[in-house]
Amino acid sequence: AQSVTQLDSQVPVFEEAPVELRCNYSSSVSVYLFWYVQYPNQGLQLLLKYLSGSTLVESINGFEAEFNKSQTSFHLRKPSVHISDTAEYFCAVSDHGGGKLIFGQGTELSVKP
Amino acid sequence: EAGVVQSPRYKIIEKKQPVAFWCNPISGHNTLYWYLQNLGQGPELLIRYENEEAVDDSQLPKDRFSAERLKGVDSTLKIQPAELGDSAVYLCASSLDRGTSSYNEQFFGPGTRLTVL
Numbered sequence: 001a002q003s004v005t006q007l008d009s010q011v012p013v014f015e016e017a018p019v020e021l022r023c024n025y026s027s028s029v030s031v032y033l034f035w036y037v038q039y040p041n042q043g044l045q046l047l048l049k050y051l052s053g054s055t056l057v058e059s060i061n062g063f064e065a066e067f068n069k070s071q072t073s074f075h076l077r078k079p080s081v082h083i084s085d086t087a088e089y090f091c092a093v094s095d096h097g098g099g100k101l102i103f104g105q106g107t108e109l110s111v112k113p
Numbered sequence: 114e115a116g117v118v119q120s121p122r123y124k125i126i127e128k129k130q131p132v133a134f135w136c137n138p139i140s141g142h143n144t145l146y147w148y149l150q151n152l153g154q155g156p157e158l159l160i161r162y163e164n165e166e167a168v169d170d171s172q173l174p175k176d177r178f179s180a181e182r183l184k185g186v187d188s189t190l191k192i193q194p195a196e197l198g199d200s201a202v203y204l205c206a207s208s209l210d211r212g213t214s215s216y217n218e219q220f221f222g223p224g225t226r227l228t229v230l
Contacts, residue, residue, distance in 0.1 A: 004155075028154070032217050043117070043204060043221035044156070052221065090155050094217060100169060101219060103155025 002027040002093045006104035014112055015083055017040040021107045022077040022089030034092040034101065035065055044090065050074065060100075061085075086111045115139070117222035119205050125228045131193035134225045138186070138207030146219060147180060147190050148204040156204055162188065163210075192227075200229045 007022040024108040025031065036044040043098045048059040053078050055067040074091060118137040130217050138145050143164050148156035159178065161169040164185040173180065177196070182188040192199055206219040 009153075034217075036221075041223070043223045044206075045221070046218060049218065092155070099161055100158050101156070103157070105153070105155050 001076050001090060002031060002095065002102045004030075004093055004102055004104035006089075006091055006107050008107050010106065010108045010110065012110045012112060013081055016080045019077065019085075019109065021089050021091075021109065023074045023076065023104060025072050025074065025091070025093045027072075027093060027095070029095050031093045031095055033065075034066055034094075035063070035074070035076050036090045036092060038088040038090065038106075040087075042070075045067050047089070048064050059103075079111070081111045083111050085109060087096075117202075117205055117207055119222035119225055121225055122223060123226050123228075125230065126195055128197055128229050129194040131191065132195050132227060133189055133191045134203050134205075134227075136188045136190070136205030136222060138188075138205070139220055142207035142220070143185065143210050144176070144208045145182060145188050145205040146193055146208075147188070147222075148206065150202040150204055150224070152201070159190070195227075195229045197229050200227055202226050 003026045005024045013019045029036045034049045035047040037047045048057045050057050050067045057074045058064045065074050088106045088108050090106050092101040094101050120135050125178045147159040149159050150156040160173045160180050162182045180190045202224040204224045207220045208219045
């Protein structure tokens with residue numbers, strides 16, 4: 001069985017500041033890792049994913065996450081945030097059989113001017 | 114390309130009443146998921162379909178919840194009777210077939226927000 005812990009429930013940050021949203025997971029098998037973003041009153045959108053290969057993955061809007069197997073982490077970072085990045089961010093894992101995503105409890109990112 | 118469609122977007126009912134949610138996945142996506150998202154929590158899988166077959170319904174409370182996907186396309190999730198604790202957002206997602214490189218990428222609909230009074 002897998003589990004996901006997002007270490008911060010809320011992260012307030014000023015516009016143009018860097019941000020890191022932390023995610024740790026637990027699993028007895030190899031996993032795939034995902035970050036989803038949820039804007040108010042909308043469904044979840046895939047932000048980025050790690051399936052294999054390079055441990056550093058990037059999104060089209062400047063976010064990146066690094067898979068660290070030894071620390072069982074998949075932290076999400078952005079060097080300079082915008083007001084529009086304000087949303088709820090969810091880290092998720094699935095085993096290599098796929099089909100079931102296990103989500104963390106979410107981190108609310110609030111970007112202030 | 115249309116995304117995952119869900120209806121209704123919002124539903125308010127009295128406890129003990131029945132309620133149904135409808136989902137139409139992305140065209141060509143044979144795998145369909147229903148998730149429950151409680152306030153302030155991440156989504157939790159209720160049921161997963163591969164075409165018409167429910168391949169994982171271990172988290173579905175079968176005493177009051179039921180789901181169907183008769184033709185392997187759209188799906189309905191039903192609660193009867195609803196309880197106060199069922200107030201939540203019900204999310205539908207879809208993905209390509211197992212074995213494809215994109216199987217693990219799930220696309221989510223906007224959800225149905227249920228309020229039970």
